[in-house]
Amino acid sequence: MELSRILKPEAVKVVASASSKKRLLHDLGDLAFSAYGVNPSAAVEALLERETLGPTGVGHGVALPHARLTDLDRVVGAFILLEKPIDFEAIDRQPVDLVFALFAPEEAGVEHLKALALVSRTLRESALCSKLRSNNDPSTLYTILTAAQGAQAA
Numbered sequence: 273m274e275l276s277r278i279l280k281p282e283a284v285k286v287v288a289s290a291s292s293k294k295r296l297l298h299d300l301g302d303l304a305f306s307a308y309g310v311n312p313s314a315a316v317e318a319l320l321e322r323e324t325l326g327p328t329g330v331g332h333g334v335a336l337p338h339a340r341l342t343d344l345d346r347v348v349g350a351f352i353l354l355e356k357p358i359d360f361e362a363i364d365r366q367p368v369d370l371v372f373a374l375f376a377p378e379e380a381g382v383e384h385l386k387a388l389a390l391v392s393r394t395l396r397e398s399a400l401c402s403k404l405r406s407n408n409d410p411s412t413l414y415t416i417l418t419a420a421q422g423a424q425a426a
Contacts, residue, residue: 273386275394276418278374279349283307284410284417289356294320296358297337300373303350310348310375314341319373329362333405334395338374338388347376347387353404353413370395370404 285303290296301316318339322328329335350373357367372391376384394417395401403416 273383273390274418275349275390278347278387279351279414279417280307281411281414283348283350284414285351286353286355286408286410286413290354290358293323293358293360296352296354296360296371297323299352300337300350300371303352304348304373304375307350308344308348308375310341311343314343315339315375318375327361327363329360329364329368330392330395331362331364331366332398332401333357333362333366333369334401335360335362335368335371336374336388336391336395337371338376338384340376340378340380340384342378344375344377344380347374347380347383349374349387349391351413351417353408355408370401 297319298316301312304310304315305312319337322339328337352371354369357369360368374387407413
């Protein structure tokens, strides 16, 4: 599985600031709608429901919200760089500025987990996260994300 197969360039965005975690999840729903045609209200509802099970802020300023949706036929992703980090109830209690959301079909068991592991591995690289944080052009961010994975595979 490759990041370029689950993330479109149009699904990468820089957001100056989000007033709250809930507002950020709405931004992700809107981004998933514009890039993939996902029902934005269903996406936000599913993300909020998943967050009630436990926060998806994984630490070091990274959050990986994810949800399953009925109207998808494959796993898709959306990435937001926040210029101003927000509280995301992360496990290390640090504010979050790198957010990679995954949306998967309800029946996508292994594919969903593979995609989550791939994104988690990619955003665990501190050098990659530094590169992402030092750029605010969505096409550059997309290139950094997708090229990083190619370098890991080599």
